[in-house]
Amino acid sequence: MQIYLVGGAVRDRLLEMPVKERDFVVVGATPEQMQARGFRRVGSHFPIFIHPQTHEEYALARSGGSEAGSSGELAHDQSVTLEQDLARRDLTINAMAEDGQGELIDPYGGREDLQRRVLRHVSDAFSDDPIRVLRVARFMARYADLGFTLAPETHALMSEMVAAGQLDHLVAERVWQELYGALGETQPRRFFELLRSLGALQRVLPELDALFGVPQPVAWHPEVDCGEHTLMALQVAVELSDDPEVRFATLTHDLGKGTTPERILPSHYGHGERGSRLIDQLCDRIRVPGRFRELARGCASYHGHLHRLYELRPKTVLKMLTGLGAFRQPGRLTQFILVCQADFQGRGGFRQRPYPQGEDLMRLYRAAAEVTAATQDASLIGRLLGDAIQRERIERIGERMRTIGATVN
Structure with missing residues (x-):
């Protein structure tokens, strides 16, 4: 029996980044031998074991298929080698291992690709699991700040997978898992940009893809394009907050603009109401948790109100506060303000502009909440x-x- 540290822990150590979790591969062992040593078996498709003291995951070496949800068969007998196990992984940078003495085992050139800042698939077996397209896009969002690029041959393979319809029937929960992970990265816009370049955004998130190429009034949106504005706003949201609910609501706040009748462009009257329906459609399809949906719907419906706060009647302000659920969940109002600020400052040349509406709305809320x-x-x-x-x-x-009006004037 031989035990190796594998995957992300090896990659992140070589990148001199914090190692968040460790996974191990066991070569030459049987399930019975693992259980005899006190390991607890989990997983139904292939043997994964939990260490009795550290609670870290140990998987028997296996060949064929992918890490999760593959259409291929997985073999995990004692004859499977470490190299065979590493060959089924997605990217070369994730196909490295360390033995008990800390020696690197790198049969597929992962360390060189790390040094060159390249994301490259290990083999054509990459296409066994189409969710890997989203996973690679998430890695782009994570490592964009380090200068990583995608290998041309990997881009070509993923484009072929999209064209072949392999992303048309992904498991909803896995799509949400990857989207949620991407929103937590430092450059989430790279996730969506890569998917769009592959033609995958239209397949997976058509409501978002529909925003690209749709114009807005240049006076308020110098960047003009609705899709570009959404990604700019998302990056501002990343700077303002690490709350994934805020980031998701920012991503979806303008979905209604993708369905604006062409005859009224570049205006977008009624896009908030249309956007709320599209948010429901999106959340139903990929099983987005309710708390994300609720904030996103509120932001889609009312973000325009906050931008025009000083023009509103008191009754309309109260309607907004009530509609947001601010009196039941005060924290929801803070989230809403962050989304609105990201929307306002996520425009060409607007990033440094003040957004006093947020603080002023809090003042109005506190007065009403008394x-x-x-x-x-x-x-x-x-x-x-x-x-x-x-x-x-x-x-x-x-x-x-x-x-407030006297102060503003």
Whole structure:
């Protein structure tokens, strides 16, 4: 029995990056031998074991197929070599191992590709698992700051996979997993740019792909293109917050512009309502968690309101706060403001412009939030109580808006 450290831990150590988790491959062992040593077996398709003390994953060496969800058969008998196990992996930079003495085992040139900053597939077996296209795009988002590029032959192979329809029936949960991971990287726009260059964005996220080539008024969007604006806003969101819900809501805030009737372009009247429906469509298809959907819908519906805050009536401000669920979940309002700021500053030449609407909306919210059932006449109940709370909140918002208006003017 021989045990090797493999994959991401080896890659990240060579890149001098923090190693977040370690995975191991065991060569020459049987499931029974692993269990006899106290390892706990998990996984139904092939033997993976959890170490009894460290709780790290140990997998028996296997050949054929891919790390997860492959259409190929996986063999994991004792005769499978380390080189065979590494050959089934996606990229050369992930197909390296270290033995117990820390010696590097690199049969497919992963270290050289790391040094050259190239993402390259190990073999044509890459195409066994089409989710790898999204996984490679996620690596581009992660390593773009380090200057990584995609090998031309890997780009060509992935383009062939897309053209052959291999991405048309991906498991929804796995698409969301890769999208969620990409949103957590330092350059998530690279994920979407690569997918678009492959023709994959239209297959996987057609609502987002539809934004590219759609114009906006140049006075407010010097970058003009809706798709480009969305990616610019997403990168601002990355600078503002590491909250994946904020980043997802920024990504989807303008989806409605992809369905704007051509006759009214470059205006986009009603895009918020259309966008909310598209967000539901997207979230249903790839099984996006409810909390992401709720924030995204609120941002799509109301981001234009916050941009025009100083033009709104107090009643409209209260409607926005209520629609966002701010009185039930105050943290949701903070998220909404970050998305709106990213939207505003994610435009050509706008990055350094101030966005006072965010702080001012918080002031209006705090004024309205002081009004509760406890501050009303104890004799009021039901609808009468609700109406009284609403009237006083509108009054408080109006008073504060006059103060804010005087300051702005």
